[in-house]
Amino acid sequence: MSWLQTLRVALRALARNKMRSFLTTLGMVIGVCAVIAMVAIGDGAKARVEQAFASMGSNMLIVLPGTTTAGGAMGGFGSQPTLTWDDLKAIQTEVPAVRWAAPALRANAQVLSEDQNWTTSVSGTTPDYFRIRSWALGQGSSIGESDVDGGTKVAVLGQTVVDKLFGPGANPVGQVIRVKNVPFNVVGVLTKKGQSPMGQDYDDGIFIPVSTFQQKIQGGLKNYLAGPMIVSATSAGTTDRAQRQIEALLRDRHRLQPGSDDDFSIRNLSELAAAQQEGTRTLTTLLAAIAAVSLLVGGIGIMNIMLVSVTERTREIGVRMAVGAKAGDIRLQFLVEALSLAVAGGFIGIALGMGLAWRLAASFGWPVLFRPDVIVVAVAFSGVIGVGFGLYPAHKASQLDPIQALRFE
Amino acid sequence: MEHHPMEHDPEERGSTPLIRLEDVAKTYRMGDVEVHALRGVTLSIERGEFTAVMGASGSGKSTLMNILGCLDRPTRGRYLLEGKEVSRFSADRLAEVRNRTVGFVFQNFNLLSRTSALENVELPLLYAGVPTAERHRRAIEALARVGLGDRADHHPNQMSGGQQQRVAIARALVNQPQVILADEPTGNLDSRTSTEVMALFQELGRAGITVVLVTHEPDISEYAARIVVTRDGRILSDQRRTPKRAERSPWEPVAVGEVAP
Numbered sequence: 001m002s003w004l005q006t007l008r009v010a011l012r013a014l015a016r017n018k019m020r021s022f023l024t025t026l027g028m029v030i031g032v033c034a035v036i037a038m039v040a041i042g043d044g045a046k047a048r049v050e051q052a053f054a055s056m057g058s059n060m061l062i063v064l065p066g067t068t069t070a071g072g073a074m075g076g077f078g079s080q081p082t083l084t085w086d087d088l089k090a091i092q093t094e095v096p097a098v099r100w101a102a103p104a105l106r107a108n109a110q111v112l113s114e115d116q117n118w119t120t121s122v123s124g125t126t127p128d129y130f131r132i133r134s135w136a137l138g139q140g141s142s143i144g145e146s147d148v149d150g151g152t153k154v155a156v157l158g159q160t161v162v163d164k165l166f167g168p169g170a171n172p173v174g175q176v177i178r179v180k181n182v183p184f185n186v187v188g189v190l191t192k193k194g195q196s197p198m199g200q201d202y203d204d205g206i207f208i209p210v211s212t213f214q215q216k217i218q219g220g221l222k223n224y225l226a227g228p229m230i231v232s233a234t235s236a237g238t239t240d241r242a243q244r245q246i247e248a249l250l251r252d253r254h255r256l257q258p259g260s261d262d263d264f265s266i267r268n269l270s271e272l273a274a275a276q277q278e279g280t281r282t283l284t285t286l287l288a289a290i291a292a293v294s295l296l297v298g299g300i301g302i303m304n305i306m307l308v309s310v311t312e313r314t315r316e317i318g319v320r321m322a323v324g325a326k327a328g329d330i331r332l333q334f335l336v337e338a339l340s341l342a343v344a345g346g347f348i349g350i351a352l353g354m355g356l357a358w359r360l361a362a363s364f365g366w367p368v369l370f371r372p373d374v375i376v377v378a379v380a381f382s383g384v385i386g387v388g389f390g391l392y393p394a395h396k397a398s399q400l401d402p403i404q405a406l407r408f409e
Numbered sequence: 410m411e412h413h414p415m416e417h418d419p420e421e422r423g424s425t426p427l428i429r430l431e432d433v434a435k436t437y438r439m440g441d442v443e444v445h446a447l448r449g450v451t452l453s454i455e456r457g458e459f460t461a462v463m464g465a466s467g468s469g470k471s472t473l474m475n476i477l478g479c480l481d482r483p484t485r486g487r488y489l490l491e492g493k494e495v496s497r498f499s500a501d502r503l504a505e506v507r508n509r510t511v512g513f514v515f516q517n518f519n520l521l522s523r524t525s526a527l528e529n530v531e532l533p534l535l536y537a538g539v540p541t542a543e544r545h546r547r548a549i550e551a552l553a554r555v556g557l558g559d560r561a562d563h564h565p566n567q568m569s570g571g572q573q574q575r576v577a578i579a580r581a582l583v584n585q586p587q588v589i590l591a592d593e594p595t596g597n598l599d600s601r602t603s604t605e606v607m608a609l610f611q612e613l614g615r616a617g618i619t620v621v622l623v624t625h626e627p628d629i630s631e632y633a634a635r636i637v638v639t640r641d642g643r644i645l646s647d648q649r650r651t652p653k654r655a656e657r658s659p660w661e662p663v664a665v666g667e668v669a670p
Contacts, residue, residue, distance in 0.1 A: 005535060016523055319519045322480065323580065324508020324536040326501045402480050406519065 006329075010336040013309075024305045025345035027298025028385065032349025032378045033356060034294055038287035039374045040357030044366035045280050053273040056196060057133040059233040060270075061243055062104075063091070063250075065225065066263030081224035082263045087253060088229055095249055097242035099234045102129040103210050105227035107218045111206060112178040113165035120161050121205040122179055124213020130190075132232040140173035140188030143209050151211040155184040158203040159192045177206075182216045184208060239270045295381065298345065299389040306338050306393035317397055318405025331398035338390020339383060346382030350375055425492050426453035427587055427619050428477065433486035433496075434642075435472050446472035448642035449486070454621065454635075456587070459614040459652065461622045461633035469642040471592070474623050478511050478590045479503045491587060508536050512581025516593035518573045520565040526552060526576045527561040533584045551579040555609060571602030578609060588619040595629050607632040608655035 014021045066082040092101045105124040110117055123129075126148050130137070138159070147154050155177060157165075166172045172186045184206075193202040208217070218226060233242035243266050250264050310317070317330055354370060361368040435447040447469045454460055464470040475481040476488060479495055482503075488496040495506055507513075512533075520529045530548040539547070552558050555575040565573050574594060581589050591610065595603035610620045611632060622633060630636050631653040638645040 002538070009535075012524075315519065316521055319521065320532065320536070321504065322478070322507060322513050322519075323533040324504050324584075326504040326536075328501070329536060403475050406480075406515065 028345025031295035033353040034291040036353025042284035100128040118164040124210040160204040303389035314408040321402035327398040334394035339386035342386025428454040461630035464639035512586040514591035516596040
C-alpha cells in the first residue's frame, strides 16, 4: 500500500472519532503551544534586557566611594568620600583597559524656566560622560572641556526636562534656566534615551560641568568626589580586566594593606546584565521543563488512545490481515495515525503559541521574536513523539494473530 | 459419482489439484494441555470444485479452513496450493497468498463499519497495490457481479444481512482468487437469502472458481458437489454427488456496462 493510501486510511480512521482525536491531540497542542510561546517570550524578554543595558552605557563600570562606620553602623557605599580627582585622573591615564572615565555627581533640584518649574536630577560631569553612556546630542552643543576648566554656567537638558519646561518639541537652546537661583545657559538637548531596566527615566535630568556643580549646586571637600564615577572599558571583553586593574590601582593609591577591605566599590554592569539574563534563562528553563512534561503527557495520551483503538479495531485488523495486509502494513497504518495526531497537535500548538506570544508581547511591550528554527524543532519533536509513543501500539496491532483477531468480539 | 474416501488422489489421473493436503496435523498448546485439532488430514480439491466441509464443533473443520486459507500453518504435513508448498511460507508471503489466491467469506460478514460497500470491496486491491482508478473499476465490477452495482456507496448498516454477505462475496472475488473459503456464510441469514448466496457460489463454481464451504446445516451442504465430513481431527467421509441446484436468485446480476458510475 502506498504512503498516500496509508495516510488516507489513517485520516479516515481518525475522522471516525473526531471528538476523541481532538482530545487526544490536546496534550500535544498545549505542549507545543507552551514551547513556542515560551521561546518567543524568553527571547523577547532577553532582547529587552539587552536593549536596556545597552542604553545604560557601553561596557560600563561604576566606581563608588567607600563607607563610613560610626559606632559599628555601616554607612553604605558612597557615604564617605574616598575617591579623589587624582584617582579619576589616574584611572583615565594609568589603566590600559579603560577608555574613558567621568564623574557623575548628582543632586535633585528645582529647575525654573521663564514660566515653568520642574524638579529633576542635576548631574555634574565632564564631556566623557556622554561618550561612556553613548548618548548623542539632539540639538546644540555639549559641555566642553573649557566649560569644565572654567566653571561656566551652561547646561545640557534631557528630553523630559525640555518637555516640562518649554513644552514638547520646543528648542530651548539659547534660553536661560535657573537652578538654585543660578542662571544657566542652555547649550544643548540630548536625544531621547528611554528608561533604565528599573523603569527610571533617563531623560529626566540636566547636565552641567562638574566644576560648576561643585561651586554652585553642592559643595564638598575640594579634593574629593562627592559621588561616583563612571568608567568605560575598551571593549565588552575587557570590563572584567578593567575592574581588576582599577581595583589594584585604587588599593595602591589608597595604601590599603593586603587583607583590609576596599574603601571603594566597583559595580560591573555587564555582570548585572549577565545576572538578569541568568534570571531570564532560569525562567526559560523552568518553562521548558513544563513544556517537556506536557509533551510527554501528550505523548502518553496518544499512546493510550492508540492502544484503546487497537483493541477496539481488533476485528478490523483481522479482516485487513485476512484480505492480504502484512504485519508491516498494519504497523504503518497505526503509526501514521499516531503521527497524524501528534503532528496535527503540533501545528495547532504552533498557531496557538504564536498567538499567545503575540498577545503577551503586546501587553508587556516586548518585541516578539519568532524563530523559524524553533517551529521546525517543535514540528519535528511532535513527530518524534508521535512515532515514539505510536510504535508500541502499532507493533502490538501488527503482531495480532489474524484468526484470534477475526474471532474477537 | 463414485465414492473413494481417503484414497482420492487426482495426481494418479495426471492433473495437479488446486489444493493438496498431505497428512496435515495441527496441535495447539493451551496451557499445559495439547489440543490436537487436526490429526493427519490428506485431501485434494480440484479447480472449480464446490466442496462443503461438515462436522460437529471441535471436529477440526475450522482449523482445516484456517490452514486452507493460509491464516495458519500446519504443525506437521504439507499443504500445496497451486503446486506451491505454502506450509513453508513466511507470514508475509502467506499474506500475499491470501491477497491473490484466496477469498474469505465469514459468518458475520466482517465488513468494515462506517465504510462504504465500494471501499470494503476495494480493501484487498489496496493491499495488492492496485492504482486508484483500476481499483474503483474492479470493485464496481465485483459489486455488479453480486447484483449490488447500485449500492456501492451504501454503508453496511444501511444494508440487509443478505446484501452485506453479497458485499463480502464481492470483496472475496475482487482479486480474482483461485479459491473462495466460506465459513458458515449462511449462519446469520434466513433461508431465502441463504439460497441466494448458495446460488451465487454455484455460479462461481461454474466460472471455474473453487469454493470450500464450512457448514453444519445439512440442507446448505446439499448445494455442494462434494461433502467432506470431519470428526476428531480426521476426515470421516468424503463423498461426491450431484448437487441440488439453488433456486434462481430474485436479483439479476447486472452486467458491468449497465452499472451507474
